[in-house]
Amino acid sequence: MSTNLPDELLALIFDHLAADRAHLDTRRGTKQGLASACLASRRLRRLAQPVLWRQVEVRSAAQVDRVRRCAALSGLGGCVVVYRVLPARQSAPPFPVNKALAASAFLKNVEEVDLSSSQDETLHLGGLVPFSKLRRLSLALFKVSRSPSVAFATLEHLRLEDCGLPGSPAQPWLRHANFPALRVVDLVDFTGDRLSIRPTLDDLFGGDMLGQLDYVYVQAAPVGPAADTDLTRRAPPIFLHLWDAESHVVPAFALFLVLDLSSPKKMLDAAAAWLARPTAAFAVPTPTLVLSTQVRAFASTRPAVASALARFETQCVARGVRLVWVEERGSLAELFVLPEVQQLSRELRAAARVQA
Structure with a gap:
């Protein structure tokens, strides 16, 4: 047929x-x-x-060797858009990350690289420079070297998961000169490069970076109660934060994303408790909380969640916090294209310009 x-x-x-x-x-x-x-x-x-051949995925040293020797790639390498290197943890022998990156010699049109470490290696980002059309980069379980000496001119989306990152306010890791096209940063469970100390957001972002970003998503609280003051004064664009019961970084964020529904009552109680603090302050005049409509679904069937939601909504009214309800989405990128979230982005950028 x-x-x-x-x-x-x-x-x-x-x-x-x-x-x-x-x-x-x-x-x-x-x-x-x-x-x-x-x-x-x-x-x-x-x-x-x-x-x-649009996606090539390798998970072992033997597969890397096969990709490097593959005669078909000499003619089809230009078709590859996504390159995933995802070795098993603690693989033996050690996974040849450098050899895997050398595939850039015949993968000329790759736009997305997903790279994971097998044994917490140190990664020098210069090895990724030959991917000259790279738009999205995801790194996991690496100790990443200091700020790259060359620019990633086309990179728009950077995701870092369980990565050790260097940085200090005097020498931030993410700078406009190195990432001129960057629009989105995802930070998941990241640590510092010494003693597992998490760097503050000020350590990571140069002052010239925040204005160019659509949003930064943080899934592990990276800043302490006193570490976010300068960041708050600069009124960043949109920071999406997966709220948890131990979060103490709310002042640094202008917009919140609540999607963790493993314990909705605990999440709502923590949010209401923070809003009740006399010292609670936001980075913008009209803070906005974006919540999943599934929170309401939980509240309709669980009295304890319904009670927690009522307390939370009361605190929001008392503090002048606006609530926006959106349907659960498969990814942050899908959420960010919603009209209501785009409108919030415009409002926050306008507020940042006024404060500047």
Whole structure:
């Protein structure tokens, strides 16, 4: 039946099959389906093969060697857009990160690199520079070297998970000169480069960086009660923070994202308790809290959650805090394109310009 379909429709079908899947087993199934299409006929191979090679994923040293020796990549390397290097933890022998990065010699059009460490290696970002079209970079479990000496001219989205990061207010890690196009930063469970001390946001961001960012997402409280004063005065654009019961960094954030529903009552009680403090202060005149509509769903079936939500809403009214309810989304990027969140972004940027 496929022979009766036009090339354009078949190409759309293959594109849909190759849409990014979060689960590894789903990605494997997609790869197998596209590979089978390549074997079905020359016509299907012509259409499916570029889609099949759109993502390359390696998980072992042997796979790295196979990728480096792969004759097909000499002709299809330009099709690769996403390059994932995800070795198993504590793999033996040690995973050859440098060899994996050397694949940039024939992966000329890669826009996204997802790189994970197997044994907490130190990563020098200069090894990523040959990916000259890189737009999105995700690093996990690395000790990252000091600020790169060269610029990542096209990088728009940076995600750092469980990474040891150097930095100090005198020598911030993220500077406009190195990341001129950066718009989004995700920080997940990050630490400092010594004694597992978490750096403050001032340590990481140069003063010229905050104005260019759409938002910064922080999933682990990186600043202490007294460490965020300068950042607050600068009124950053949007900071999305996954609220938890032990968070004490609320003053540094202009906008909050509440999506952690593992313990909604504890989350709401913590938020209400902070709002009740006489010393509680926000970075902008009209602070806004963005909550998942699932919080209301929990409240409709659990009296304890309903009571906590009522106390929280009372505190919001008392403190002049605006609530925006949005449906749960699959990613922050999907949330950020919502009209109400875009409007909040414009308001916060306007407030920052007035304060400047």
